[in-house]
Amino acid sequence: MTSAAQPPFSQPSSQPSSSQPSSSPYPFSLYPELDATALTAFVTALECGDVTGLAPARAAEVAEVRSVAVFTRGKVTGAHGDLLDAALWRHTGTGPRPVIVMPSPWTSLGWLPYAVQATLFALRGYNVLAYSARGFGGSEGEVEVAGALDITDGSRALDHIIERSTGPVTKIGFLGDSYGSGISQLVAAHDTRVHAVVALSTWGDLGEAFYENSTRHVAAVRALLAAAAKARLSPQTQTVFDNVLANRDVPGTLRWAETRSPFTHIKELNRRQVPVFFSHAWHETLFPPNQTLKMFNELTGPKRLAVSIGDHSGPEMTGMLGLPNRIWTDAHRWFDHHLKDIDNGIGDEGQVVGEVMWSKTLEPRPTWPSLTEHVERVYLADDGELVEEADDAQAGWTATVLCGVDTPATVADKVVESGYAEMAGRPKVYPTDDIDRTVAAVWAAAPVAETTRLRGTPRLRVTYRAANPGSSFVAYLLDVAPEGTAHLVTHAPYTDLDSPPDSLVSADIELQATAYDVPRGNRLMLVIDARDPFYGDANLPRATLAFTSPEATPSYLDLPLG
Incomplete structure (x- = not known):
């Protein structure tokens, strides 16, 4: 790849073409820290x-x-x-x-x-x-x-x-x-x-x-x-x-x-x-x-x-x-x-x-x-617990979520900008006691006896009944301190647009990958709600999602451990 040296730049021959700029609802930069x-x-x-x-x-x-x-x-x-x-x-x-x-x-x-x-x-x-x-x-x-x-x-x-x-x-x-x-x-x-x-x-x-x-x-x-x-x-x-x-x-x-x-x-x-x-x-x-x-x-x-x-x-x-x-x-x-x-x-x-x-x-x-050394499966139980044994979870329970209402469980406060607070050691704090259990389904594990090293991609399988065509939810995995405040470990949304009304929908999804240490004495909490401002909402207002765990296909969460 050789050539003779030429002038550093060609000279402009015209001004930039004009067209209408895209409309913007608010000033925003993907580089807020840039000077x-x-x-x-x-x-x-x-x-x-x-x-x-x-x-x-x-x-x-x-x-x-x-x-x-x-x-x-x-x-x-x-x-x-x-x-x-x-x-x-x-x-x-x-x-x-x-x-x-x-x-x-x-x-x-x-x-x-x-x-x-x-x-x-x-x-x-x-x-x-x-x-x-x-x-x-x-x-x-x-x-x-x-x-x-x-x-x-x-x-x-x-x-x-x-x-x-x-x-x-x-x-x-x-x-x-x-x-x-x-x-x-x-x-x-x-x-x-x-x-x-x-x-x-x-x-x-x-x-x-x-x-x-x-x-x-x-x-x-x-x-x-x-x-x-x-x-x-x-x-x-x-x-x-x-x-x-x-x-x-x-x-x-x-x-x-x-x-x-x-x-x-x-x-x-x-x-x-x-x-x-x-x-x-x-x-x-x-x-x-x-x-x-x-x-x-x-x-x-x-x-x-x-x-x-x-x-x-x-x-x-x-x-x-x-x-x-x-x-x-x-x-x-x-x-x-x-x-x-x-x-x-x-x-x-x-x-x-x-x-x-x-x-x-x-x-x-x-x-x-190689990040994940083994996977631990916990089951969604009818009493709002995450349990290690399938028999302890039982089957056929129902946890009903009202659609159209936001909860304190959200992805972040702001796109991009919330990440700078995380890097500064100030991650978003989630008050779990303020999560209304009528608009969110919540399952919590027992406090961990020693630091739990989550490494890799968690997977959630859950079944729910949607009364209307078109449904969506967002699942959040939280790390909860003894006093009830939490930090977000990971999350993922899910939308179903194909199932007929009043049918059982089986969602099998990967949460976003993570490398997270849950301190001793803290516990993992799974929260599922039907609305998050970060995502499009396929639910009808005031509709409900009834989460359950059929005996043939129990609802569970796979935790990748390092």
Whole structure:
């Protein structure tokens, strides 16, 4: 991969195309901790060399990178000739070196959140190109949500940096956070020049992220729309998001999502054994971890998964601010190993590293299945208890839940933002005594005699009778202290749209994966209610769900223990 050196950027030939921005019910950012003013000052210093006002560490990075590379801002020509706002860190030497391309997150700031990390990659010897995805920031075009045009944009961005590298390009990496992570995986699946990927806070199956267990993720879609308030959504993108919120054309949305899901293209990644590093959060509210786990487990090439306390993009946020961050440290090590052939040990550290709630202990494991050493089954009993013996649970009991009423059991207080409180050691507290047992079914286990290490994916099987066509519920697994306050371990929604009225519905679902230590003296509590503002509600107002446990198919909860 060699070429003659060319000007750092092509010159813009036109202004960004105009279209109506997506409407937003409230101001919102997927990056609430990001200091755009400080990052803009950092970029300005990269251009002119004046580090006045920068923190000493940032000033030192600017001085060092300017001594070995040239930083420029400009435009990259993407699909259909649309100009994409971009930044290039280009070394002046003629020796061979690897390159990294960084498609932007889902934010009006475009590529700016990558400014510090791209500089750090440049200091490690990489040529780096960061660009704003089409429809965002200063880029032309419309937001296609990782569609065919976005994939072409990624390849055109790669062409751009190769053409402007002053020496031979050895290997190529794509790195993205959030939106850019999905684009990075898809470009790697379609462009055989890509050697390795880093995908932070990503998705594997977009359809499952939008419709988990057939349940609409309405809060997530509203958050995406709000965060894209200044973007230019394509008509198709706007229609799909509107359809999710209005509960229209589910098959059409799933077809749209399928082509935009890296999982759909996993055979190509596996054929070329592309190394992929994932980072995710246990309590992710935009892209729930199980759909990314599905992708991770099917990859056959080199792979690594870091799962942490927090929510979307939270675990990697301090790195974007320029602070020490283990996720970004591993991203650097991943590319150093796979793009520069440095034997730094990351390939021998196991495929998975999980941060345990709430001790923050890091646990490396060789594979995802190795997290779970054995599974303990507890049964839902008629007296509101979780019991270990099926005979103790009896059969035929009924626990009736009134629909249409919210309870204190909810996924989180806010999309994304609640995860920052978790990372700061202030997870949401659930007052279990305030959960009305007429609108929620509750089962509690006995206090644990010693710390119980939940590691892996819990599974719930429960039967219920719905009087009306269409029904849904949300199951929450809580860790309850002796005084009755609780923290959320994990949860999952469920929706049934096919069963006739007044029939028994058998729900067999996985709760979201977890690594959680239940302290001695605490107890696990399962709460099932019929309404949560994070999800679409398929129930009719004032309808009821009657949960039960038939003798032939008892209701139970499988707990993965480490």
